[in-house]
Amino acid sequence: MRLLFITHNTHRAGAPLVLVQFLTWLKQHESTIDTVVLDLQEGVLKDDFQAVCNDYINLTGLKPKTNSYISKGLQRLSTKPKKQTKMELVRQLNLKAFDVIYANTIKAIPYGVLLKAQHGHTKLIAHVHELPTVIQLLLPDFKAYVNDIDRFIAVSNLVQHSLHAHWQIPQKKISRVYPYSVIKQEPIQVNSTESFHIGASGLVDWRKGYDVFIQVARYVKKQNPKLPIQFTWVGGISDVNRIIIEADLLKLGLADVVSFVGELSHPFEHYNRFDVFLMCSREDPFPLVCIEVAMLKKPIICFEKATGTAEVIEQGGGEIVPYLDVEAMGDAVLDYAGHPEKRLADGARAQALFSEFTPHVICPQLFQVIQAVRHGQIDH
Numbered sequence: 001m002r003l004l005f006i007t008h009n010t011h012r013a014g015a016p017l018v019l020v021q022f023l024t025w026l027k028q029h030e031s032t033i034d035t036v037v038l039d040l041q042e043g044v045l046k047d048d049f050q051a052v053c054n055d056y057i058n059l060t061g062l063k064p065k066t067n068s069y070i071s072k073g074l075q076r077l078s079t080k081p082k083k084q085t086k087m088e089l090v091r092q093l094n095l096k097a098f099d100v101i102y103a104n105t106i107k108a109i110p111y112g113v114l115l116k117a118q119h120g121h122t123k124l125i126a127h128v129h130e131l132p133t134v135i136q137l138l139l140p141d142f143k144a145y146v147n148d149i150d151r152f153i154a155v156s157n158l159v160q161h162s163l164h165a166h167w168q169i170p171q172k173k174i175s176r177v178y179p180y181s182v183i184k185q186e187p188i189q190v191n192s193t194e195s196f197h198i199g200a201s202g203l204v205d206w207r208k209g210y211d212v213f214i215q216v217a218r219y220v221k222k223q224n225p226k227l228p229i230q231f232t233w234v235g236g237i238s239d240v241n242r243i244i245i246e247a248d249l250l251k252l253g254l255a256d257v258v259s260f261v262g263e264l265s266h267p268f269e270h271y272n273r274f275d276v277f278l279m280c281s282r283e284d285p286f287p288l289v290c291i292e293v294a295m296l297k298k299p300i301i302c303f304e305k306a307t308g309t310a311e312v313i314e315q316g317g318g319e320i321v322p323y324l325d326v327e328a329m330g331d332a333v334l335d336y337a338g339h340p341e342k343r344l345a346d347g348a349r350a351q352a353l354f355s356e357f358t359p360h361v362i363c364p365q366l367f368q369v370i371q372a373v374r375h376g377q378i379d380h
Contacts, residue, residue, distance in 0.1 A: 001374065002034040004098045004115070005053070008107035011043035012263065013203070014288045015105045015129045018179050020045055023052040025363035036098070040108065044265075098122050099374050103149075106130045106139045113148045123373045127153040129179075131283045132166050134207065143167055151373045153366070155179050156286040156308025175369045178308075180362040181291045183268055195228040196337045199274030199298070201267065201289040202281070204237040204245070204260060209280030212326060214248060216278065217258045219330035227337060229257065234270050236263040274298050275343060276336050277318075278329065281307055294354035297347035301332045317350030 005023065010016050026033055036055040039046065050056045102125045103112035109126050116124045126149045128135075135142050146167055152174045154160035160176045163169045198217075202208035210233060217231040237245075237260050249255045264270065271277075277293040279302035286308035290300055300318035302309050303325075310320045319335075321328035336343045356362075 001032075001100070002036070002098045003370070004036045004038060004101045006038045006101065006103045006108040006111050007040065007049070008105045009041035009043045010039050010045040010049055011041075012045060012265075014179065015127070016043070016045055016049075017181070017288060018129075019104045019127075020048050020052065021180065021182070021359045022363050022366055023049065025359050026367070027052045029363075030367065038111065040111070100125060100370055102127065102370070104129075106135050106142065109139065109142070109145050109149070113145050116148060123150045123376075124148060125151045125153060125370065125373055127155075128159055128163060129155050129285050131159060131285055132162050133283050149173075151175060151369060153177050153369060154285075157311050158308045159285045177365050177369065178357060178362060179286050179288055179291065180357045180359050181288045181295075182358060183292050183295050195230045197273055197275045198229065198231045198278055198333060199234065199271060199276070199293070200232075200278045200280055201234040201271075201293075202284075202287065203235050204233065204241050207281060207283055208235070209282055210241075210245070210260075212280040212282075212324065212329070213278060214245070214252070214254070214258060215326045216280070216330045216333065217254055218252055219326055220333050221254065221257060223330065223334060224337075227334075229337065231258040232270060232274070233258075233260045234262075234264055234267045235260075268292070268296070271298070272296055276301060276333060278333070279303070279307055279309055280329075282324070283307075284309070291354050291357045294350035297344075297351045299336060299343055299346035299350055301329055303329075312353050313350075315349075315353055317346050317353050 005019060007016055007019055023035060023037070026035060035053040036057065037049050037053045038057050038059065039049065040059045042058050042060040046058070097119055100123045101112045101116055103109045104127050106128065112124050112126070116122050130138065146169060152163055152169060154163060154174050154176045155178065157176060160174050163174055164171055200213050204210045213231065213233055220227070220229060242260065245260060246255070249258050261270065271293050274293065277290070277298045277300045279287065279290060279300055281287065284307040290309045294300060294317060300309060300313055302313060302318065302320055303323045304310055304320050305323050313320055319332040321332055
């Protein structure tokens with residue numbers, strides 16, 4: 001079997017991390033499969049991808065060579081990288097007949113649809129890590145591609161519901177498979193004499209709710225000024241956002257309370273020092289960091305209707321508060337600060353609930369979907 005995986009980039013983020021771990025699992029357990037990776041934008045995980053696939057094609061930096069029909073078609077894609085032609089890509093990919101093309105995110109779908117059209121028998125899977133707002137921002141004409149996709153993989157029930165409700169995709173064409181992650185550290189017991197430590201993680205942008213994080217810190221300090229507490233955000237931050245955020249923190253008197261430490265290659269040391277984890281996202285299908293901090297016994301506070309994480313947390317292991325309700329999130333933080341026994345119990349519950357969200361358990365489910373699509377099994 002020959003599989004083409006299209007990743008919108010190889011940066012250190014959820015969707016690429018899930019894919020590289022799946023490719024690692026395939027190499028270990030299904031070594032006869034020929035895997036090709038098409039990387040639309042090179043990132044820090046490039047070497048990791050190259051190490052676990054048979055062939056790696058980097059779209060970044062390809063230069064014009066022809067004005068062929070296929071090249072023009074690729075250039076018309078709404079997600080095309082500017083100043084890059086696609087003919088070399090098509091030439092390389094047409095050397096192989098693929099059984100399945102696997103578009104790993106919404107941004108990869110147009111490439112998958114166009115390449116599928118060159119091979120009549122090829123099946124196309126779209127792994128959807130996005131919810132409606134982001135889909136509309138990244139691929140406004142998403143609806144135009146739906147009929148060309150043989151199977152959708154939704155990373156949560158929330159995503160599955162949105163695909164059906166917003167775009168009328170039949171339920172029989174959607175498989176829900178949760179993400180997974182691995183951690184390389186054992187949970188540690190936080191020293192109770194230290195400041196109470198609140199954590200968050202993700203790219204510092206509107207979707208992840210970094211502004212909400214700051215507002216929660218403001219509310220908590222206003223409610224209990226004497227509480228020794230620290231708020232730390234781990235994740236990539238632009239120079240522009242850092243200047244703006246630092247100015248806000250200075251004006252709020254929170255410069256010594258809230259810190260944005262940037263992207264870390266080994267974030268688990270920070271995660272392990274958290275007492276509680278805030279999922280402040282406005283829209284987050286199923287963030288890997290929640291799996292990771294849960295495995296480290298950290299309770300999670302998230303918003304309802306905003307993330308697939310709530311599907312697990314509703315069974316325990318944290319708190320779900322009304323959407324963008326800063327006060328409710330702050331009160332949940334204060335409750336954990338005042339009740340360490342509850343924090344420890346919810347942390348242990350979170351670890352138990354997320355214990356099966358590992359490559360060992362989930363990757364076979366993904367492979368089963370691929371096999372079903374390859375053999376034309378619609379209901380799976």
